[in-house]
Amino acid sequence: MDENSKQFYDTLVSRSSVRVYQDREIEEEKIALLLETLRLSQSAANRQPWHFILLKKGEERKGFEELLHRETFKKAPLILVACADPDSGWERKYDGERYAVVDVTIAVTDMIAVANSLGLGTCWIASFDPPRLKEVLGIPDNIVPVGIITIGYSDESEEKGETVRKSLKEIIHYDRW
């Protein structure tokens, strides 16, 4: 493996969720790169069925912060609410499966990888009350909030234990299930 590939792989697999943040702003150039990553991500039939709400730390965010289930999330300098628009996304004709949520998930996953390469930590939050979130942020009825992502410089202790993962044997099936 060449040095670039190794660095890319290491960044990707060493990611872990960050739930405690330093009181440090994120540089504007870094934020711009994160947003561009979202914009350039792949999506089914290139429909790009996504919208992202950015919430920087400050007075205007206070109402929203009440929806977060951990106090430490409130310190994140940047919070992104990723939304899918199922009506504008691609739909599989065979079974009607709608792909907007998958597309948004891919875009956010790309962004998280870039955030990590820039030295930033993130946490994906799915534990929120969608009707309340929609009300607080004025998200239209037909839009699905997929995730809240906190972003910032980590202030977690080094001795965080290794996250357990299933073995390959448990998840990979050769030739058929």
Ligand SMILES: Cc1cc2nc3c(=O)[nH]c(=O)nc-3n(C[C@H](O)[C@H](O)[C@H](O)COP(=O)(O)O)c2cc1C
């Ligand atoms: C779709 C999704 C939803 C998650 N929701 C939450 C959440 O609501 N609160 C939280 O503290 N962590 C949440 N997490 C973080 C997971 O708990 C975490 O990714 C998992 O335990 C593996 O740990 P790691 O990210 O450190 O590798 C979520 C992660 C994903 C991918």
